[in-house]
Amino acid sequence: MKNKLLLYLIFLMAAVTAGIYIGCEETTDNLITTPTSAAHPSGWRDSSSTNFHGKFIQDNKLWNLKKCQGCHGADYKGGSTGMNCNTCHIEPGGPENCMLCHGSKSGNINPPKALNGNTSIEYLGVGMHEFHLDTTKYSKNVECSECHKLFNNVFSDSNHIGNMPDGIADINFGSLAKTSIGGGIFPVPVWNRSSGSCSEVYCHGNFKNGNRDAIAVWTDSASVKCGTCHGDPNTGNPNPKPNGTFVPPHSSTFTINNCYLCHGSVISNLGKITNKNLHVNGIINY
Numbered sequence: 001m002k003n004k005l006l007l008y009l010i011f012l013m014a015a016v017t018a019g020i021y022i023g024c025e026e027t028t029d030n031l032i033t034t035p036t037s038a039a040h041p042s043g044w045r046d047s048s049s050t051n052f053h054g055k056f057i058q059d060n061k062l063w064n065l066k067k068c069q070g071c072h073g074a075d076y077k078g079g080s081t082g083m084n085c086n087t088c089h090i091e092p093g094g095p096e097n098c099m100l101c102h103g104s105k106s107g108n109i110n111p112p113k114a115l116n117g118n119t120s121i122e123y124l125g126v127g128m129h130e131f132h133l134d135t136t137k138y139s140k141n142v143e144c145s146e147c148h149k150l151f152n153n154v155f156s157d158s159n160h161i162g163n164m165p166d167g168i169a170d171i172n173f174g175s176l177a178k179t180s181i182g183g184g185i186f187p188v189p190v191w192n193r194s195s196g197s198c199s200e201v202y203c204h205g206n207f208k209n210g211n212r213d214a215i216a217v218w219t220d221s222a223s224v225k226c227g228t229c230h231g232d233p234n235t236g237n238p239n240p241k242p243n244g245t246f247v248p249p250h251s252s253t254f255t256i257n258n259c260y261l262c263h264g265s266v267i268s269n270l271g272k273i274t275n276k277n278l279h280v281n282g283i284i285n286y
């Protein structure tokens with residue numbers, strides 16, 4: 001009796017191990033085809049279900065949608081299944097619509113929302129997107145291509161998601177971040193993901209008489225204000241003061257209310273940036 005029980009236990013363990021092994025090998029296929037009676041599990045079309053296809057795509061990083069296209073057709077109109085994705089995904093582009101996975105229906109293709117739905121600026125996937133793209137204070141709106149590789153907004157471009165998506169956007173700085181305005185300074189901008197910060201960026205101070213060591217934290221809007229890119233970060237006076245000393249024509253007596261005397265195309269006598277197109281544009285306007 002004892003022996004039989006032991007044999008049974010060994011058999012059970014072997015079966016379970018084999019099951020786990022098969023499970024690991026075919027996780028995505030299993031979920032797409034179970035329960036065996038239908039192509040997808042129940043709840044697949046229900047956004048509140050744990051079996052919801054949107055959740056499944058996220059959990060398995062299937063964002064390039066190649067797997068779905070295999071049965072539902074390259075145009076998502078049903079393929080061999082007769083099930084047209086666009087009957088629900090009615091926005092232009094169907095499931096490739098730029099606001100489905102990131103951004104929001106209010107019109108932004110950039111986060112918030114992030115890929116996982118997060119909308120907090122403290123989350124790396126959200127960060128300062130809005131401040132650079134939609135509600136800029138100091139400059140005109142920055143293009144996506146200033147931080148991400150340009151892919152002409154074509155969903156299937158290999159620079160977008162690729163064959164092995166990890167759900168982490170690649171950072172590739174564009175020409176503005178690398179601008180040189182003289183002084184032998186040629187910025188090589190750095191994105192440090194573990195600290196969530198940018199350094200050595202032209203826009204944030206890496207230029208002649210700028211604050212070359214300035215660090216901009218992607219998840220902290222307070223890390224950038226008047227004085228952090230050039231001038232004095234403590235007092236907020238933007239009067240350029242590299243290494244603590246003023247370089248003519250700038251002098252220690254200048255306040256934010258004097259800048260307009262020479263930079264009148266950019267700033268008013270009240271110290272307000274009046275032409276955002278001419279500030280942080282890669283050219284000194286005076």
Ligand code: HEC
Nearest residue numbers: 032038039040044045053057062067068070071072081083
């Ligand atoms: C192996 C082929 C196959 C693959 C791969 C596949 N589907 Fe399907 N899908 C079907 C078939 C067949 C149907 C229609 C029959 C059904 O509802 O079970 C269907 C139906 C659906 C439905 C409607 C379900 C319902 O309950 O009405 C949705 C939504 C769907 N698929 C989404 C997806 C998504 C998203 C992917 C990619 C992650 C995907 N499918 C991958 C075969 C497939």
Ligand code: HEC
Nearest residue numbers: 045047054055057058065068072084085088089095100101
């Ligand atoms: C029965 C309606 C329905 C059908 C059919 C359907 N979807 Fe969806 N899908 C939804 C809903 C609802 C959402 C959640 C939308 C949202 O959050 O705005 C969604 C979300 C998604 C997402 C977002 C995943 C993410 O990362 O948030 C993708 C991608 C997607 N669907 C792909 C497909 C594809 C591919 C097909 C066809 C194979 C398909 N869907 C068919 C209703 C549907």
Ligand code: HEC
Nearest residue numbers: 102109110114115116124125132142143144147169193218
């Ligand atoms: C000023 C630089 C900058 C600009 C401009 C910018 N991004 Fe980003 N983007 C980032 C950073 C930094 C991250 C975080 C990368 C990481 O997680 O390592 C990111 C991440 C993302 C992600 C991934 C979100 C997630 O959930 O992880 C998407 C999607 C994205 N950006 C889309 C866009 C789009 C679309 C635009 C233009 C409309 C844009 N970005 C413009 C810097 C930028």
Ligand code: HEC
Nearest residue numbers: 063096097098101148153155159160165166167168169170
């Ligand atoms: C099915 C989901 C989905 C849709 C739809 C989608 N994206 Fe993305 N997007 C992603 C994912 C996932 C990433 C992160 C890239 C990775 O994992 O390598 C991303 C990243 C990005 C980035 C950051 C740069 C990069 O390539 O990493 C930009 C910019 C972007 N998307 C723009 C767009 C535009 C424009 C569209 C519409 C043509 C679009 N996205 C539609 C899922 C999507």
Ligand code: HEC
Nearest residue numbers: 208209230238239240249254255256258259261262284286
């Ligand atoms: C007397 C005229 C004058 C005033 C007043 C003035 N600037 Fe300038 N500024 C210049 C000139 C000229 C240049 C270009 C210098 C060069 O090419 O090296 C310049 C360049 C700059 C630069 C680029 C970095 C550099 O030093 O070359 C910044 C930043 C700047 N000014 C900010 C300010 C701010 C902020 C104020 C107000 C606090 C201000 N300036 C007041 C004349 C002035």
Ligand code: HEC
Nearest residue numbers: 203204225226229238259263278279280281282283284285
């Ligand atoms: C994000 C970094 C950043 C911040 C914050 C910033 N500046 Fe600048 N500023 C620059 C850069 C870069 C330049 C160099 C010239 C250019 O590209 O416009 C510049 C140049 C200037 C100039 C010279 C005229 C010109 O060419 O633009 C003035 C004046 C100026 N800034 C005033 C201000 C004032 C006032 C504030 C705060 C309200 C401020 N800046 C905040 C980055 C910044």
